[in-house]
Amino acid sequence: MSDPNATPPYDPAAGQPTPGQTPPPGYQAPPPGYQQTPPPGYQGAPVAAAPLSPAEDKQWAFLGQLGGILGWIPPLIIWLVFKDRGPLTNQEAKESLNFQITVAIFVVGLYIIGTITAFIFIGFLFYFLAWAAQIIGLIFAIIAGVKVNQGGTYRYFFNFRFIK
Numbered sequence: 316m317s318d319p320n321a322t323p324p325y326d327p328a329a330g331q332p333t334p335g336q337t338p339p340p341g342y343q344a345p346p347p348g349y350q351q352t353p354p355p356g357y358q359g360a361p362v363a364a365a366p367l368s369p370a371e372d373k374q375w376a377f378l379g380q381l382g383g384i385l386g387w388i389p390p391l392i393i394w395l396v397f398k399d400r401g402p403l404t405n406q407e408a409k410e411s412l413n414f415q416i417t418v419a420i421f422v423v424g425l426y427i428i429g430t431i432t433a434f435i436f437i438g439f440l441f442y443f444l445a446w447a448a449q450i451i452g453l454i455f456a457i458i459a460g461v462k463v464n465q466g467g468t469y470r471y472f473f474n475f476r477f478i479k
Contacts, residue, residue: 364400372401377464379408383456387415394478407463409478411456414471418452421445 345351353359367375375397382389394408422445429441459469 367397367401367404372403373463373466375401375404376407377460379404380411380463380469381456381460382408383411383415383459384453387412387419390415403463403468407459407468410468410470410474411459413477414455414459414474415452416477417473417475418448420475421448 375393379390379393379397382393390408390412393404394412397408398405425441425445425448429438429445432438432441455471459471462469
């Protein structure tokens with residue numbers, strides 16, 4: 316028979332006494348009904364995403380630049396997701412995003428001016444310039460993507476730095 320006055324052993328994993336172990340000083344047995352497992356739906360503390368390897372950083376920087384082919388949304392998504400995980404991705408996706416926003420502002424401005432001046436038969440020139448600005452944005456996105464893929468970085472010849 317065991318001694319009823321003996322100190323119960325302690326199992327740190329279960330939080331309950333087990334045979335063969337003694338509790339640390341100051342241990343108090345949990346109250347009845349105590350639940351060691353977290354409640355349902357508990358996710359725990361958020362875990363920071365792992366940094367990108369150099370190859371992954373280069374790949375996402377390339378995709379950030381090349382994403383400019385589709386406009387400003389792909390560079391924005393890549394920059395928001397990976398900006399804290401890779402320095403090259405942060406730099407190149409931000410550069411591409413700034414350039415694509417600059418191109419979008421010019422294109423929208425040219426379409427507005429073209430629409431306003433359409434009644435005097437000069438508006439078609441502004442529509443042509445808007446189309447040319449989009450083509451230039453596409454060409455420079457490809458050039459930047461190739462440059463980054465070769466291991467370099469790319470700064471656009473004309474770019475408003477909206478995001479620093």
